[in-house]
Amino acid sequence: MPPRPFAATLALILLCSSVFAQESASAPASLALELNALQPAEAGCRVTFLATNRLGGQLDRAAVELALFDAAGTIDRIVTLDFKDLSKDKTKVLQFELAGLQCDGLGRLLVNDITVCEGAISPSTLCLDALQTSTRLDLDFGV
Known part of the structure; x- marks a missing residue:
């Protein structure tokens, strides 16, 4: 019997989608924060983050x-930054201007706490428990 290209292609698509679904389901929950940039601004320093909600x-x-x-x-100061809403499985760019702060004077940014974590996740401590930090800068950023 001659090979059936359509059946073989369909079987391959089903196999690949099954593997992808298993990988997606097994990926651990995370809230990823990347410190992406520091830029001098008129009033101080503009801090740019990438936030990805995989909770x-x-x-x-x-x-x-x-x-x-x-x-x-x-310690220079403690600030609370409102990241507002974060869609499921989406990366969002967030910029904050911190008045009176010199970018080149920073040595470390520490995530002290997640003060608000509201939405369709449970428990509410998941934001901090699943936090993953990274930086593209020569600056210590983490928990």
Whole structure:
């Protein structure tokens, strides 16, 4: 019997989609925050983050409390940044201008807490428990 190209192609598509679905289902929940850029701004320093919600549901609101340290390791200030809503499985670019802050004076950004984590996820501590931080800068960023 001659080979059936349509049947073989369909079988391959079904196999690949099954493998992809298993990989997606087994991926651990995460809230990924990447410190992407620091840029001098008129009033201070513009801080840019990429946030990716892989927690399994829509976040209606998320707020991150950051401790900012200078190059000598001394605390400069603590700020809370409102990331607002974060759609499920979507990456969002967020920029915040921090008045009176010199970008080149920063030595470390510490995620002190996730003060708000509201939406279609459970438990509400999942935002902090599943937090993954990274940076593209020569600056310490994490928990």
